[in-house]
Amino acid sequence: MPATCVVGLQWGDEAKGKIVDILTEKHDVVVRYQGGANAGHTVVFDGKKFKLSLIPSGIFRSQVPCLITGGVVLNPASFITEIEGLQKEGVSCENLRISDRAHVIMPWHFEEDRLMNRTTTGEDIGTTQRGIGPCYRDKVGRSWAIRMGDLYTEAFAERIYSLCAVKNKILYGMDPAGGESRLDAEKIVSDYLNYAQRLRPMVTDTTAYLLDALDENKKILFEGAQGALLDIDHGTFPYVTSSNSSGVGVCNGSGVAPRHITKLIGIIKAYTTRVGGGPFPTELDNEIGQHIRDEGNEYGTVTKRPRRCGWFDAVAARYTARLSGASVLSVMLLDVLSKLPEISICTEYEIDGVRTRNFPSQVDDLRKVKPIFITVPGWQQDITGARRWEDLPENARAYVQLLGKLIGTPVEIVSVGPDRQQTIFVDSSSL
Ligand code: IMP
Numbered sequence: 001m002p003a004t005c006v007v008g009l010q011w012g013d014e015a016k017g018k019i020v021d022i023l024t025e026k027h028d029v030v031v032r033y034q035g036g037a038n039a040g041h042t043v044v045f046d047g048k049k050f051k052l053s054l055i056p057s058g059i060f061r062s063q064v065p066c067l068i069t070g071g072v073v074l075n076p077a078s079f080i081t082e083i084e085g086l087q088k089e090g091v092s093c094e095n096l097r098i099s100d101r102a103h104v105i106m107p108w109h110f111e112e113d114r115l116m117n118r119t120t121t122g123e124d125i126g127t128t129q130r131g132i133g134p135c136y137r138d139k140v141g142r143s144w145a146i147r148m149g150d151l152y153t154e155a156f157a158e159r160i161y162s163l164c165a166v167k168n169k170i171l172y173g174m175d176p177a178g179g180e181s182r183l184d185a186e187k188i189v190s191d192y193l194n195y196a197q198r199l200r201p202m203v204t205d206t207t208a209y210l211l212d213a214l215d216e217n218k219k220i221l222f223e224g225a226q227g228a229l230l231d232i233d234h235g236t237f238p239y240v241t242s243s244n245s246s247g248v249g250v251c252n253g254s255g256v257a258p259r260h261i262t263k264l265i266g267i268i269k270a271y272t273t274r275v276g277g278g279p280f281p282t283e284l285d286n287e288i289g290q291h292i293r294d295e296g297n298e299y300g301t302v303t304k305r306p307r308r309c310g311w312f313d314a315v316a317a318r319y320t321a322r323l324s325g326a327s328v329l330s331v332m333l334l335d336v337l338s339k340l341p342e343i344s345i346c347t348e349y350e351i352d353g354v355r356t357r358n359f360p361s362q363v364d365d366l367r368k369v370k371p372i373f374i375t376v377p378g379w380q381q382d383i384t385g386a387r388r389w390e391d392l393p394e395n396a397r398a399y400v401q402l403l404g405k406l407i408g409t410p411v412e413i414v415s416v417g418p419d420r421q422q423t424i425f426v427d428s429s430s431l
Contacts, residue, residue, distance in 0.1 A: 003220040003256065004263040006330075007247045008227030009320040011236075011274040013300075013307065014267040015332040015415060017041025017057035020223045022420055023265075028218035030058025030066045031210070033253030034243035035225035036073040036105060036135070037082075038128040040301025044418040050089070051301055055082055055096065056223050062092045067206045070101030071243065071253025073135040074148065076195035098199060099206040100149035107188055108167040109134040115174045125239055126276025128302050136232075136242035148203050151196035157189045164188065207255035214260055222250050222261075228320035236363055239278025247324025266326030266409060268317055270334045270399070273307040275300050281369040282310035282346045296336040311344045311373065314406035319359035321407045330413035331400050335422075340378040343399060346371040347406060376402065384417040389426050392416075 004023065008014040021043045024030050037053040043060060044050075052059070054074065056066040068074065083093045109131030116134065117124050127133060138144045144163055150156055164185035172180045213220060228246030229235045235245070243249060247264050251257060271292055274280045283289065289309040292298065298307040321329070337343055348355050350370040360366050379393040386392050392400075392414070404411040414424040 002262045003214070003222065003260045004265065005222040005224065005247060005250050005261060006265050006267060007224040007250075007324050007326070008245070009229075009266040009268050009317050009324065009326065010227045010272055010313075011229045011280075012225075012227040012245070013040070013273055013275065013298075014227060014269050015042070015418075016224060016267045017043050017052060018332070018415060018418065018420070018423075019265065019267060019330050019413065020057035020221065021045070021060060022423060023221055024058035024061045024064050026219065027058070027064065027221040029210070029213050030056045030064055030221045030223060031069055031254055032056045032067070032072055032223050032225065033069045034071045034245060034249045035241060036130060036132050037075050037078045038130045038132045038241060038302060039225035042301055042418065045420045048089070049418075050086070050091070053082055053302060054079055055086065055093070058221065058223070059086065059091060059093065059096065062095060065095045065097060067209065068096070068098045068102060069206045069210070069254045070099040071249065072099070073103045073105055073132055073139070074098065075105040075131065076192065076199060078130075080195060080198055096202050097204050097206055097209065098148055098202045100147065100203050101205075101207070102148045103135055103139045104146045104148060104151065104192070105131040105135045106146060106163075108164075108171065108183060109138070111171050111178070111182070112174075115171070123239075123277045125278075130302070133242040148199075151192060152200070152203070156193070160189050160192070161185045210254060210256055214256065220256070220260075222254065224249070228324050229316060234323055236278050236366060239276065239363065246320060247326070261325070263327050264325050265328055265330050265412065266317075266321045266324060266407075267330045267332060268312075268403065268407075269332050270312060270337050270403070271296075272310045272313050272316070273298050274310075275303070275305055275307050279363060279366040279369070280308055280310060281316075281349065281366065281371045282313045283308050284310045288340070291340070292336060295339065296333055311346055311371075312403065313346045313371070314403065315346060315349050315357055316359055317403075318357065318407045321409050326407075326409050328412035329404060329407060329409050330415065331403060331411055332415040334396060334400065334414055335382075335384050335416045337399075338379060338381065338383055341380060342375050343378050344373040344375045345402065345406065347374055348372040384422060386416050386424060387421070389414070389424055392424070
């Protein structure tokens with residue numbers, strides 16, 4: 001039965017949350033399957049603004065179950081705070097379920113994230129400092145990993161004591177200034193047992209839940225976090241996150257087989273942004289970049305860091321659309337470009353004098369990229385009131401069509417503002 005995925009095709013922050021919130025109405029289950037509290041999703045409706053980190057953006061429709069599956073890494077403390085914040089606003093979290101396979105972010109992961117931010121190439125990864133990378137590393141390493149299900153076993157306290165002994169040595173070796181025994185095992189056991197008790201009613205086998213839901217022909221909506229260029233295997237390594245944030249991550253993160261995926265909506269901003277380190281070929285380190293930052297309020301939801309802004313990079317988006325298997329596109333934040341007299345799009349890269357439409361696999365090649373741009377006229381009028389494709393000025397329509405053409409994927413949705421209402425569903429016959 002239909003399973004739809006919403007996946008960011010850039011470096012994250014493409015406004016996926018808004019689209020998930022809208023599509024939830026037509027689905028029976030919403031699933032977060034990778035990443036952790038490094039993500040920040042904003043949902044706006046009825047004049048209210050909600051910021052989400054780990055909780056799926058489907059949470060606002062109380063009849064729809066929201067699952068956090070085994071591919072996610074979960075910090076119980078911040079997760080409980082997020083739930084409590086929503087409950088205070090009258091949002092029910094009754095329908096939230098967490099996989100017993102999800103890995104738990106432990107206090108040492110934060111310390112390790114802080115100490116390991118720098119790559120061997122010298123530039124900072126610029127992580128969100130939420131312990132994401134170290135938790136995934138321990139998952140793959142197996143011996144030092146804690147999963148949600150482990151919190152409810154008899155051996156839990158004993159494991160924490162022995163893990164603290166090892167991690168204290170490692171942390172001391174990495175950073176002697178922090179002392180030899182900075183991890184207090186007794187406190188960690190007590191804190192995490194409290195979290196475990198609080199979360200107990202939500203913890204379940206979400207893989208079994210999903211497989212049954214598919215058997216029952218339920219419509220599933222998968223909500224990706226971050227963007228495909230941050231994918232651990234296919235992104236701009238090492239300046240990436242530690243999970244499969246492109247379309248390829250849906251199956252391994254959730255336990256749902258590829259044959260069930262019937263539609264993948266690739267989410268793109270009408271321009272490009274990036275937070276953290278790493279090359280960014282179309283970056284605008286000038287007043288146009290600042291203009292986009294101001295108009296788009298391009299400051300991190302999680303870390304509040306100013307986002308780096310640049311022109312739309314069609315080479316990168318074509319790569320990630322093909323990699324993720326995007327069937328359609330959703331173009332977000334088109335209104336942010338409304339005041340610009342001219343807009344550029346990168347259509348090709350030049351690397352060592354050779355032109356290409358292929359996205360390089362090596363970060364050093366990406367650093368060398370000379371972007372080749374085409375420039376098109378802007379529309380220079382307010383489009384935030386547009387509700388139908390025909391309401392958009394001709395130049396705005398031409399710009400959106402051009403993005404679809406360059407990526408080789410049709411545009412299905414255009415967003416002209418943060419509110420649910422400010423969304424245009426494009427009838428393919430009008431394109
Ligand atoms: P980490 O995911 O905290 O390990 O950070 C790794 C890289 O991914 C850094 O450059 C972060 O800025 C970036 N990153 C992680 N989560 C997001 C997100 O939700 N939006 C944009 N960038 C992100």
